[in-house]
Structures are given as structure tokens and as C-alpha cells.
Amino acid sequence: MNMSEILYKLTSVGYNFLWQYSKDHPAQYRDPNTDFDAILSTCKDGPYREDSGLKITGSLSIPPANDSARHMGDKCCLDFYNSMGEMTPRTAIDPMILTYINHFHIHEYSVSRWEFKPPTEISKFINNHWFSTSHRYLAMMNTAGRLWWMAHMATLAAKSSDGRLTAHEIIDKFSNGPEYYNRSLQLEVLRNPALLAEVILILIDNPGLGIKQYRSMIMAVNRECGARLLDALSNNELKRLTRHALDGTRDADKPSVL
């Protein structure tokens, strides 16, 4: 890819055409060599793409994910994020932009990243990973959406950690355990970057921490949100809060006053 290349987005004509095409030719979404340029050239209802106003400043060439550990493919998200330097939270939820990227830039990666397993319906599978206009799935299952948002959250959390964490370390945790990233989207408390950083530090310091304990810890922190404004707390206080929540999962009899 050339430096500073125009990033296009689909028009509604292009989107609808691809959507129908996916329903008629689902097998093309299991073939990493599908040429969507050629396919869209048959669209006669109008222009299928337009300038998104953004530029690609690096390479969007992503190596295919490993069959035996597909989720580890998420590790490349920081390179992807940095190549999309002009993208912002506002543009990163635009389904026309994300769907274009999925089809025209990272289709091969997308095919390798997501394993299609019956009895999942193929149309649902394609919708979730190549299209997904649903906000709930956009940052979780849409391939481009997941890459950008994972890197964005990691970058913000690293910035809030007072130098104790890098974005790479956070992404390492996210890609090794998809649950950690998915949950950070679902729970409002984890949208606080400083708090997310403290939680990741706990995961790094406690490699044996199981998913059940992790969930209990997060729920204990979440309960505090009702009566407290966690954004008002310093990093030290957040650290105290999360460590106490962690201890609470190990010893149910400890008092709950933080």
C-alpha cells in the first residue's frame, strides 16, 4: 500500500449491493482471494464508494491469523490503528467505512481470523464480521472495528497508567484472553481508561487469575460505581479499590469498605 492513500467508504448503493451479494454468494466470504473490486465493478446503480475524508498513512497489510490461535491475530491491531492515524472515535463507528475496509483491505485476514462453525448460520457469520451495523457488535465482532477499538482502548489506558503500562502489554492481555477485551466494552465501569489500566496491571501481576475470579473482581468494582464517581479518584485510589476487589474474590469474609 502507498503512503497517504485515500480511504474510501461505501455509498449506500455499494453497501446494499455487497449485502445482497453476500446473501447470494456466501462461499466468497470463505475464500481469501475474493476480488471485491471486480465484483463491485458489476454494480450499475451508481458509484459504490466515495472519499471518506480520511487517509491511510501506513500499511493495512495484515498477516493471516494462525488457525490454531485465531484470537492472537488481534495482536496486529496497533499496527492497524497507527496506519489509520486520521481515524477518530466518531469515524470508527461508521459502518460504511468499516465495511469497506473489511472487503477491500483486510478480507484475507478476516477469513483467517474468524472460524466458521456450523450450526452458525453463514449469513449471520458474514454479517457479524464483515458488515455488523449493530453497535453491540461493531467493536467486538466487526473485523476492522475490533482491531481499531481494541488498539484505541489500549492506547488510552496506557496513557492513563502513569507509565506503568504500554499499549503492547495491554493488547497482549486482550489477545490472549478475548474475554478481557469484550467485557471492557460491555461494562461501563471499564470505559474509564485509568481503571482499565489498573485491571490490566492486576492481570499481569496475577497470571493465575481465572475468568471466574476476574468476573467477580470486576462486578465488585462495578458495584462501587453506584454511589461513587470513579472518574474522581486518583490512580492510587483506583489501585487500592481494584486490589481490594481482587482480595474480596479470594476471601469472601473481608469487609467491603474500601
Place this chain on the structure above:
Amino acid sequence: MNLSMPHPVLTPRNSNYTSGCKFDARIEKESHENIINVSVRYSLASKKLEGLVETGKAKYFLAIKCNSTWHREVYSTDKHICNFEMDVCNYEGKVTLVPYIATVTRLKSFKSDEHTSAMHDFNPNGFDLPAGSILAMADPYEITFDSNNNESIITMKSSEKVDKNRYEISFNNEYILIELHNETFNKVNSMRNQTSGGLLHPSLFLIALEYAIRKIAEDSDDSKGYRWANAITTIMDKKNLTFDTNNIESSVHKIAQTLLEDPLSRLFETSGDEHE
């Protein structure tokens, strides 16, 4: 919706404080290309809480939250006025701004003559509060950002002055303001993201927009010089929308629906997504 907390909180949504005590915030904003300058003026009538702010044990906070972009920010101050900038690139759709007062240190035996007898009975020795404890909360304020026009010309706000399950629309501002009773505002917001309630929010906007377009069609003085009126006429010009002088009412309806980009069809698309 009544707000229940484990300690006294000054808010219109409960009666933990005696009458005469109040916490409110006036929020004003001004758009400049990709930046929105926000000015918040806090208004507090509680000697106890004023004392906590003055002695550095509590602060004013404004929590900004956008569900669409998962973005959240908090601005704090120990002054009655706070000014800051919102970068449009972080927001899309509904953005909620909630004013708070919260502790910045641990507070022991928090009690006051301003608390109601129910609070005294509940805990006669006062409340031990950790740092970050919410002491007051004002009515939320909402800004809507839409991709076509940066910041929406319609804003929705909760207000105790409006009767329950009713709405008021006013046009004597830079933007069209829809005011709803607290409970109704919360209901509309909670239903907004569900398919079954997905029509409620755009319906209110459609009603407000039709009123506004009618004022423009009638060349009413109410529409002259306001930002919302200029924005509507600019979009109408861009989309070649004109009034049918033989049937103004019908063209008002059509124009409003076009400007909102067919709210019904978006509801059907949302339904399709959720069933898949």
C-alpha cells in the same frame, strides 16, 4: 425515577435534604467547526456542601458520556464556573452531561442539619464516605451529534418544570430545545436503544422539527436569526427541498421526514439486525 443511595445525596430525584437545598448547573455551549466550547455554571444552595467544596474536601464534577463512541471524560473544579472544550471527533449521537459534587478525600461522620429526619434516623452517627462518593447530582443535559451537521440543532433536556409524560418545545435559543419531565426523560433514554422503543426518540425529534419548519414556512419572527433556522434552510437548499405553497402542511411533513432521513426505515433496519 427515585434515586436511592447508601448515604444522603442532594438531587431532585430524592428527598434526602430539606427543602431549600438545591444543586443545579446551567450549561451553555458554542460550536466552532470541530470544537464545542462549553461553559458550566454550578448553583448550590447547601451550606454543608459549600463548606466541603471550600475546604477542598469535595469538588464539582461534570461527567460526559457518549455510548456510541464509548467515550467518557470528567471535568472537575472547585469554582462555580468551569469552561472546557469538547472535540467533536470523539462523539456521535447522544452525549449526556451530568453535573455532580463528589468527595475528593475520605469523609468521616458525614451528617448535616440539612439532611431530613429519615437520614438522621437511618444513621444517627453520620456516614463514613470513601473518596469519590457522590454528594449531589443535578439534572442531566444532553447534546446530540449527527454526522451530517456536527452538532444537532435539537437538544433534549430533563426539567422538573415540565409535567410528567408531557414535553415542551422552545425555539428562542440557538438550538431547538425539547424539555421532558425527569422521569419521562429517563424512560425515553432507557428505551432509546431497544427496537420496541426505537421510534420514541425520533418521533419527538420529528415533532420538534415539523414545528420548526412550519415557523420557517410562515416566515415567523420566531425563526429569524437563530442557528437552528439557518441550519435547516441550509440543508433544505442542499437537498433542493422547497415548500409547496398550495399545500404547506403536507410539504412540512415531507421535508421533516427527509431531513431526519426516514426515521421509520431506520427502525426497520434495526429490527432486521436484531433478528439475525
